[in-house]
Every structure is written in structure tokens, then in C-alpha cells.
Amino acid sequence: MMLTAAIASSSVTVAGASSKSANADGALPLYDPRSFGAKGDGIALDSPAINAAISACNKAGGGMVYLRPGVYRTGTVELKSNVTLYLEAGCTILGSLDLNDYTLMAGPPAKGDANQKHVIFARDAENVTLAGPGKIDGQGPQFWELSGRAPLPPQDQWAEVTAHAWKKKETGRASPMLEFVNCRWLRIEDVRIENAAGWTLRPYNCDNVYISGIAIKNPNFGSNTDGMDITGCQNVFVSNCSIDTGDDAICLKSECMYGEQEPRLGRNIVVTNCVLTTCCNGFKLGTATWGGFENVTFSNSVIYNNAGEFKDRVISGIALEVVDGGWIDGFVATGIRMQRTRTPIFIRLGNRRQPKKYSQHGLRGVMIENIHASEALLASSITGLRGVEVEDVTLSNIRVDNVLPSRPEWIGRSVPEKEDSYPEARMFGMLPASGLYVRHAKDLHLKDIVFRAPSGEARPTVIFDDVKGVRMAGLSSTVVAGDQPVVSMKDTSNVWISESAAPAGTGTYLGVEGAASSNILLSGCDLRGARDSVALGSGLPPQTVTASGNIGTEPKSPQQ
Numbered sequence: 001m002m003l004t005a006a007i008a009s010s011s012v013t014v015a016g017a018s019s020k021s022a023n024a025d026g027a028l029p030l031y032d033p034r035s036f037g038a039k040g041d042g043i044a045l046d047s048p049a050i051n052a053a054i055s056a057c058n059k060a061g062g063g064m065v066y067l068r069p070g071v072y073r074t075g076t077v078e079l080k081s082n083v084t085l086y087l088e089a090g091c092t093i094l095g096s097l098d099l100n101d102y103t104l105m106a107g108p109p110a111k112g113d114a115n116q117k118h119v120i121f122a123r124d125a126e127n128v129t130l131a132g133p134g135k136i137d138g139q140g141p142q143f144w145e146l147s148g149r150a151p152l153p154p155q156d157q158w159a160e161v162t163a164h165a166w167k168k169k170e171t172g173r174a175s176p177m178l179e180f181v182n183c184r185w186l187r188i189e190d191v192r193i194e195n196a197a198g199w200t201l202r203p204y205n206c207d208n209v210y211i212s213g214i215a216i217k218n219p220n221f222g223s224n225t226d227g228m229d230i231t232g233c234q235n236v237f238v239s240n241c242s243i244d245t246g247d248d249a250i251c252l253k254s255e256c257m258y259g260e261q262e263p264r265l266g267r268n269i270v271v272t273n274c275v276l277t278t279c280c281n282g283f284k285l286g287t288a289t290w291g292g293f294e295n296v297t298f299s300n301s302v303i304y305n306n307a308g309e310f311k312d313r314v315i316s317g318i319a320l321e322v323v324d325g326g327w328i329d330g331f332v333a334t335g336i337r338m339q340r341t342r343t344p345i346f347i348r349l350g351n352r353r354q355p356k357k358y359s360q361h362g363l364r365g366v367m368i369e370n371i372h373a374s375e376a377l378l379a380s381s382i383t384g385l386r387g388v389e390v391e392d393v394t395l396s397n398i399r400v401d402n403v404l405p406s407r408p409e410w411i412g413r414s415v416p417e418k419e420d421s422y423p424e425a426r427m428f429g430m431l432p433a434s435g436l437y438v439r440h441a442k443d444l445h446l447k448d449i450v451f452r453a454p455s456g457e458a459r460p461t462v463i464f465d466d467v468k469g470v471r472m473a474g475l476s477s478t479v480v481a482g483d484q485p486v487v488s489m490k491d492t493s494n495v496w497i498s499e500s501a502a503p504a505g506t507g508t509y510l511g512v513e514g515a516a517s518s519n520i521l522l523s524g525c526d527l528r529g530a531r532d533s534v535a536l537g538s539g540l541p542p543q544t545v546t547a548s549g550n551i552g553t554e555p556k557s558p559q560q
Contacts, residue, residue, distance in 0.1 A: 029063030031056055033072070040070025042094060045101055047074035050085075057083050062127070067091045067134060075101030079122040079130065079180075087134025087191060095119045095138040095197070099172050105179070107258040110172075113224055114199055114257060117174040123181040131189040136177070143173035143197040144223050158342065158377050158404060159426045160311035162279045163246040166223045173197035176229065180206055181258060189213055196225050200245065204257070205232040205264045215242045220279050220312060222246030227278070229253055232264030232291070238271040248284045249276035249303075252296065254326050255288040262356065263291030263326070274301040279312050282341065285328060286321035287423065290355050293326070298333040305340040310377065314338075316346040317373060321423035322363045325354030330365045338373035343425035344400050345371070345380035349390050349440075352420045364391035369398070377404045379431045384440035385419055386466065394445040395436075401452040402434055411458050411484060415439065415465075433463040433488075435477060442468040451477045458482040460511070464492040475500040485511030485535065495520040502530035502552065512545055513537030520545045527552030 031053040034040060038049035050072065053065045062082025069090030077093070079085055087093065096102070102117035110116055119138055122128050147167040152160045175198020180186055183206045190213040193200055200216050203209050211228070218225040227243035230236055231253040243249040250271060254263045276282045282303035285293055298318070305313045317338040322328055338344055349363040363384070380400065384390040413432040421427055431437045435451030438444060444467060451461050461477040464470060470492065480486050486506055487497065491514035502509040502525070509530040510522060514537065522545060527533045533553045534545050 029057070029060065030066040031063060032066055032068065034068070038072060040068070040072050042071030042073055044073065045075065045096065046072040047077050047101065050074065050077050054078065054080055054083050054085070067093070067132075074119060076103040076105070076118055077120050078103070079120065079125060079128050081125045082127045084129035084131060087132035087136070089133040091132070091134035093119065093134070093136045095136075095174060095177065097139055097142055099174070102174055107181070113175060114202065114229075115172070115175050117172070118176060118179040119174055120178040121180075122183050124183070126184045128180070128183055128185070129187040129189070130178070130191060131187065133190055133192070135192040135194060137194045138174065138177045138196045140173075140195040140197040140218060140222055140225065143169055145169050157310045158430070161315070162221050162309075162311040163223055163225075166221050168198065168223055175199050175224070176202040178202070180204065182206065184208055186210070192217070194218065196222070198224050199226040199229050201227065202229040202231060203233050203236070205260075207234050209233055209236040211236075211238045211241065213240045216245060218245040220244070220246045226251055227276075230266070230269065231255065232266055233269065234265070234267050236269040239273050241274045243274065244277050246278060247280045249278045249281070250274070250283050251281070252285045252293060253288050254291040254293065256290065265292045265294065266296075267292075267294040269296045271297070272299045272301065276301065276303045277305055278314055280314070281316045281319045282314050282338070283333070284316070284319040284321065285331070286319075287323060287352075289322045289324040289326035291326045292358070292360055293328045294330045296328075296331045298336070300335040301337075303336065303338045303341055307340070310342070313377075314341040316343045316425045317341040318344070318368060319346040319423075319425065320363065320366065321346075321348045321350070323348065323350035323352040323423050325356055325358060325361055327358065327360040328363045328366065329360065331367070333368045333371070335370045338371065338376075340375045341373055342377040343380060344373035344376055345395070346425040347382040347390060347393065348423040349384040349388060350419060350421070350423055351385060351388070352422065362388070362391060366392065367394045367396070369394070369396040371398045373400045376400050376402045378425060379433045379435055379437050381425070381428070381431060381437040382441050382444070383438070385417070386440055388440070389468070390441040392443045393441065394447075395449060396445070396447045398448070399450040400435060403454060405454050406434065406457045406459055408458070411482070432459055433461065434459045435461040437463050438467050439465040440467075444470045446470070446472040446475065448474040449476070453478045456481050458484060460484045460488040461486050463488045464495075465490045466516070467492045468494060470495040472497045473499045477503060479503040479505045479529075480507070483507055485509060487511070489517055489520070490514040491516035492520070493518045497522050498524040501526040502528070504529040506530040508532045508535045510534045510545070511537075512540060515539065517544055522547045523549045525550045525552075
């Protein structure tokens with residue numbers, strides 16, 4: 001919008017192939033690729049002419065390369081410093097189906113998820129802008145084929161993913177469609193980006209990145225069609241964007257692909273006012289997670305799916321995954337509405353591989369608040385490793401409505417560790433909790449949490465396993481059918497539960513087991529709806545739990 005206003009209010013000079021300079025007193029220099037030989041007919045290969053216009057603009061000191069309405073079939077278009085590539089309404093950059101038309105940009109693997117072919121590319125450039133109401137179309141479906149993968153059985157459709165039915169062709173593809181490497185002062189505004197063959201947009205090791213008002217639209221069955229992969233970037237602002245795709249909508253990564261000795265710290269990243277839909281993850285941090293992420297904020301956004309099959313739905317609304325030796329230190333999510341997202345929150349610290357060794361390794365300093373998730377299927381989870389815990393996580397003012405009926409085989413199910421597995425909310429199978437499952441964590445703060453489940457749900461609402469330090473206030477849930485407690489603890493210590501209520505018809509509110517469980521306080525709770533307030537496992541002394549100032553039943557000793 002800012003660039004459109006500038007064009008409308010300024011005099012312009014249109015530069016052609018013979019122009020030495022486009023600068024005339026007070027004029028805004030525009031370079032028209034048609035003056036350099038572009039046809040705009042969707043048939044001729046126009047990338048050489050567009051690149052010639054960009055080079056002329058750059059050599060003249062900067063300005064705007066203006067694409068008027070038309071269809072410009074291209075291979076790789078390479079942006080340079082001080083150049084704005086402006087796509088007018090009615091203009092389409094159409095990615096060529098001939099991979100020989102793309103310039104190989106050395107760095108990533110030739111046929112990897114991120115490779116050496118791109119529709120738009122810039123490296124080591126400053127003050128680069130891609131803008132306008134026009135469109136970039138990568139013709140992605142032409143580069144995919146059916147994978148031949150057998151679908152999951154009907155009882156496991158909650159774990160199915162529609163995009164897994166397709167794969168990239170062995171002949172290759174351009175991915176990421178838009179790649180910006182080591183750029184400074186990068187702006188991407190208002191453009192429609194559609195049908196990426198692989199990853200859609202990746203700023204890589206860039207500084208001062210401004211992305212606003214863009215719309216990404218890829219088929220939801222598109223194989224590996226991430227929306228944005230923000231990698232090793234600092235001072236990033238993403239706002240007012242719409243992303244509809246077949247893989248992670250917005251994903252933050254940390255890795256080395258262009259010969260770096262160390263992955264670059266990703267920090268000071270703000271994502272706000274966005275609408276995201278996919279059959280994979282909405283907002284995801286990782287993978288890869290070789291290095292660190294600090295000061296990341298995700299706010300005031302919607303993650304949704306339309307009514308339909310489970311395989312078409314978002315896997316995780318917010319997914320924080322550190323599994324490659326890196327770290328998260330400082331993440332805030334607030335004001336997120338989720339509709340038909342299978343798992344609202346997934347936090348995972350694993351040990352898949354460690355290309356680098358860092359003392360900061362870990363996952364800490366996470367605050368997620370003001371979340372409303374409806375029609376969820378799986379419990380949210382926070383899981384670390386034994387002796388390497390997720391630390392300092394706050395969940396506040398969160399409401400989750402689960403709609404998947406419980407099954408007997410999920411109750412009391414043993415959860416595998418899967419220390420080195422690829423992280424995904426489905427990785428453990430269906431969890432034995434209906435609302436929240438926490439294992440190998442410490443310093444956890446929960447406040448004003450509401451979990452609703454269908455009638456007949458027989459799993460505990462919340463499970464803590466090997467957790468050190470829990471402050472939980474204001475838990476509300478539906479009744480647990482059967483003999484499982486509402487809150488279940490195993491080998492968990494230093495806990496204070498308060499201001500919570502047992503739903504009417506509860507058997508046991510708090511169940512505690514495990515020799516390492518100790519110093520648990522239950523106070524200020526309304527337990528009138530419970531038959532028993534506390535049930536202690538065999539061998540645990542009565543002083544394991546102190547119940548004080550509650551309304552309702554007294555604790556039940558192990559012998560009773």
C-alpha cells in the first residue's frame with residue numbers, strides 16, 4: 001500500500017535498455033522489463049529480461065522494476081540491492097515447468113527439501129523489496145506425484161495427514177520458491193504467492209525483515225509446501241498475512257546450509273495478525289534446531305480448518321520443538337484462536353542429533369496465554385528427557401474443547417520416550433490424558449485452564465510424570481468417568497494446586513504415585529463434587545500430600 005501510494009503521487013521516469021540513468025529531478029525511476037525484451041504472454045521465457053532490468057536498476061543506484069499486467073514465465077529472477085520488484089494487479093510471475101530454466105544457486109543440497117533452484121532469489125543484498133498486488137505462481141502440482149503410501153486404518157484417522165499421499169517427483173523442483181540469503185532491510189508486501197512446488201518463502205540469515213499483507217495459497221495436499229521458513233534471522237516483523245498450505249504454515253529454523261561454521265541465532269521475531277490453515281502445524285519452531293531462538297512473539301492470530309476429515313486438519317496449533325542441540329529462551333504466544341486444530345499446544349525437547357554442542361541447550365522461558373481451541377482431538381503435551389527437562393513454562397487463560405470420544409485402550413497407556421524421533425504431536429500415539437500431558441519438566445505454571453471433553457471421557461484430565469515444581473491455580477474440567485483421577489501425578493514434587501474445582505460426579509480428584517513424589521499441597525479448592533480428594537499410591541506416606549483449606553472431602557490414606 002505504501003509503494004502503491006508512492007507510485008500514484010510521484011512523477012516517474014520509465015527506463016529502457018538504452019537508458020544510462022532513470023533519475024530525473026524528483027522522478028521515481030521505473031524499469032519496465034518489456035523495454036528489455038519481456039513479452040508477458042505466458043509463453044516466452046521472460047526471466048532474462050527481468051534480470052536485465054534489475055541489473056540496470058541496481059547499477060543506476062536503485063529504483064523500481066515495474067511489471068505491468070501480463071503473465072511472465074520465468075526461471076530464476078535474482079533481486080539486487082536497492083531494487084524494488086513491483087507486481088502490478090493483473091501481473092503473474094509464472095514459474096517455468098522446465099527446471100533447466102532455473103539458475104543453480106550453490107548452497108543447499110541439489111535435491112533437498114531446500115535446494116538450489118528458486119523463482120525469486122537474492123543473496124548479500126541490502127534494501128530489497130518485493131511488493132504489489134500481483135501474483136507469483138510456482139505451478140507446484142506439476143512437480144508432485146502420488147506417493148503410494150497406504151492410508152492409516154479408520155481407527156487411526158486422527159493421526160493421518162492428507163499431504164502424505166503425495167511426494168515430489170524424482171526429476172526435482174524449485175524450493176524454496178522465494179529464497180533470500182544474508183539480506184539486510186528486506187521487505188515483502190501485499191503479494192499473492194501460490195502453488196509452490198516445495199517450501200514457499202525462506203529468509204535465511206537475514207536482518208531487519210518486514211513481511212506484511214501477503215497471501216500464500218498452496219493445495220493442502222501439497223508435499224512439503226511450508227508457508228514461511230524463517231531461518232537464522234534477526235529483527236523480523238510478520239503481520240497481516242494469510243497462509244493456506246499443505247505443510248507448516250510458519251516455521252522458524254536454525255541450521256547451516258550456505259557453508260557457515262555455526263548456525264546463526266534467530267532472535268527478535270514478531271508474528272502477529274495472521275490467519276493460518278494447513279494439514280500440518282500452524283506456528284512451529286523447529287526443525288531444524290541446531291542453534292538458538294530468543295525473543296520470539298506470536299500474537300493475535302487465527303489457526304483454523306474448515307469442517308472435514310481429520311487428515312485435513314492442523315496437527316499442532318503451536319509447536320515448539322528443540323531436538324538438535326539448540327535452544328529456546330524466551331517465547332510468548334498470546335491471543336490465539338484455534339478451530340479444529342488437532343493438538344493445541346505441543347512442546348518437545350528431544351535428542352535427535354546434535355551437529356553442534358552448546359551450553360545453552362534446552363527449552364525454557366515459554367509463556368502461552370489467552371488461547372481458545374475448539375474441536376481439538378489430542379491432548380496438549382510438554383515433554384523433555386529424563387535429566388534434561390523443559391523449564392519455566394507458563395500456560396495461562398487457556399480453554400480447550402476436545403471432541404474425540406475416549407477409548408478404553410488409551411486409559412493408563414504407557415507413553416514411549418522416543419528420545420531421538422522426529423518431533424510431532426502424533427509421535428507418542430494417543431496420550432493417556434485428555435487435556436494435558438507433562439513429562440520431564442520443571443518450574444511449570446498453570447493458571448485459569450479449562451479442559452472440556454465428551455461425555456464418557458475416562459482418562460485423567462491432566463497427567464504429570466517426573467515433574468519438579470508445579471504451580472496450578474484455577475483448573476476446570478469435565479468429569480472423568482470411571483476410576484481415574486482428574487489430576488494424576490507420578491514421581492512429581494514441589495506442587496501447589498489451588499482455586500480448582502472437582503466436577504460433580506468425580507471419583508478421585510488427585511491421584512499420586514511414585515516414590516519420588518513429595519511436597520504436594522492441595523489448598524483452597526472446591527472438592528464437593530468428588531468422592532475422594534486424594535488417593536495415594538502404595539508405599540507413599542500420608543504427608544506426601546497436604547490438604548488444607550479445601551471445601552469437601554478429606555484426603556484418603558493409602559490403607560483406606
